[in-house]
Amino acid sequence: MVDRKKLDGRVALITGGGRGIGRQIALAYVAEGARLALSARTASELEETAQLVSQQYGSEVITIIADVSIREQVDNTVSQTLEHYGAIDVLVNNAGNIGPVGRVWDNDPEDWARTIAVHLMGVFYGCRAVIPSMLQQGQGRIVNMSGVGGPNTTAYDAAKVAIVNFTENLALELADTPITVNAISPGSIHTRMWEETRDLSLAIGDMATYERGVQVTSGQGASIERAAELAVFLGSDDCGAMSGRLIRAFADRFEDFPAHVDEIMNSEAYLLRRVDPERPFPTSQSYPTLPIPGRS
Numbered sequence: 001m002v003d004r005k006k007l008d009g010r011v012a013l014i015t016g017g018g019r020g021i022g023r024q025i026a027l028a029y030v031a032e033g034a035r036l037a038l039s040a041r042t043a044s045e046l047e048e049t050a051q052l053v054s055q056q057y058g059s060e061v062i063t064i065i066a067d068v069s070i071r072e073q074v075d076n077t078v079s080q081t082l083e084h085y086g087a088i089d090v091l092v093n094n095a096g097n098i099g100p101v102g103r104v105w106d107n108d109p110e111d112w113a114r115t116i117a118v119h120l121m122g123v124f125y126g127c128r129a130v131i132p133s134m135l136q137q138g139q140g141r142i143v144n145m146s147g148v149g150g151p152n153t154t155a156y157d158a159a160k161v162a163i164v165n166f167t168e169n170l171a172l173e174l175a176d177t178p179i180t181v182n183a184i185s186p187g188s189i190h191t192r193m194w195e196e197t198r199d200l201s202l203a204i205g206d207m208a209t210y211e212r213g214v215q216v217t218s219g220q221g222a223s224i225e226r227a228a229e230l231a232v233f234l235g236s237d238d239c240g241a242m243s244g245r246l247i248r249a250f251a252d253r254f255e256d257f258p259a260h261v262d263e264i265m266n267s268e269a270y271l272l273r274r275v276d277p278e279r280p281f282p283t284s285q286s287y288p289t290l291p292i293p294g295r296s
Contacts, residue, residue, distance in 0.1 A: 005033035006236040011085040013037045013078070015068050015126060016095030018045030020191035021145070021227055025092055027052065028228035029235070030059040037081040037088075039066040040095065068095045068122030069114065078129040090235040091130045092143045093123040093163075098193045099155040101200035112155040119159035120166070127170060127181070134179050142170075142181040143234045146246060148188075152206050153197065164246050164272045171244025180243040182234045187222025187250030188212070194221070222250040230254055245270035 012029050016022040017038030023045075026036055030053050038061060040046050046063040053061045064080055066073040081088055099115030100107040123144050134140025146164050149157025167183040174181060188194065198213025215221070227249040233239055234247070240261040247254055247270060257264065264270065 008033035010089035012090040069117035074125035115155035186227035
C-alpha cells in the first residue's frame with residue numbers, strides 16, 4: 001500500500017517562490033504531492049524554480065509575475081490560479097525584502113513604507129483575496145512568513161511583528177470556519193536577503209549585525225529545509241485545527257504537535273499576545289521538547 005502524501009492533489013499558491021525559502025517550500029510541497037502556483041517579481045527566478053520542480057518531480061506548476069505590494073496584481077494572481085486549477089487549498093505568504101538598513105532617522109521614508117507594503121500589505125492582500133474561495137470550497141490553510149529583525153532593520157522588524165498579530169486576529173475571525181492561519185519564524189537562514197543585510201550593515205558600521213551575517217552566510221545559519229518542513233506541516237492536515245500560532249522552525253518540536261493541538265489551542269502557547277498572569281504557560285526553556293501547558 002502506497003502512503004498518501006501530505007499535500008496530495010492540493011493546490012498551493014506560494015508568493016516569493018522564485019528563490020530562497022520560497023523555492024525550498026515549493027520543492028517540499030511538490031515532494032508531498034502538491035500542484036503549484038508560484039508568484040514573484042523576477043521572471044527568470046520563477047522559471048528556474050519551475051524547471052527544478054518539473055525536472056525533479058514532474059509536478060504541475062504555473063508561474064505568475066506579480067508584486068505583492070500592489071493589490072491588483074495579487075488579485076490577478078489569485079484569479080489566474082483559480083482559473084487554472086479551480087481551487088487554492090494553501091496560501092503561503094512568503095514574499096519579502098529587507099528594506100532600509102540604518103538608523104530610523106536616516107531611513108528614506110518611502111523605502112520604509114515600501115517594506116511595510118511588501119510584507120504586511122502583501123500578506124493582507126493575499127489573505128483577503130483567497131479566503132472567499134476557501135470558504136466556498138469548505139477548507140483552506142494559510143501560512144504567513146514572520147521573522148526577527150532588530151536595530152537598523154526597523155521597517156522589516158515592524159512588518160514581521162505586525163504579521164504575527166495580524167495572523168492571531170485573523171485566526172479569531174476565522175474561528176468558526178474550516179480555514180486555519182499560522183505564522184512561521186524560520187530563523188536566520190542563508191538567503192540573498194541575509195547577504196544584503198550583511199553587506200549593508202558593514203557599510204553603516206553595524207558590526208554586530210555584520211558579524212551575525214557572516215556567520216549565517218558561512219554555514220552557521222538556521223536550516224532552510226527545516227523551515228520548509230514546517231510550511232508543509234502547517235499546510236497539511238497534520239496541524240489539525242491549530243490556528244493563530246507563531247511556530248519557530250529552528251526551535252519548536254512541531255512534529256509532536258498533532259497529539260497536543262487541543263492543549264495548544266486552549267492555552268496562550270505560541271502567541272504574541274501578553275500571557276494572562278493567572279494562567280501562565282511553560283516556555284521552551286522549561287520544557288525543551290514540547291512547551292505545552294500541563295505537561296512535564
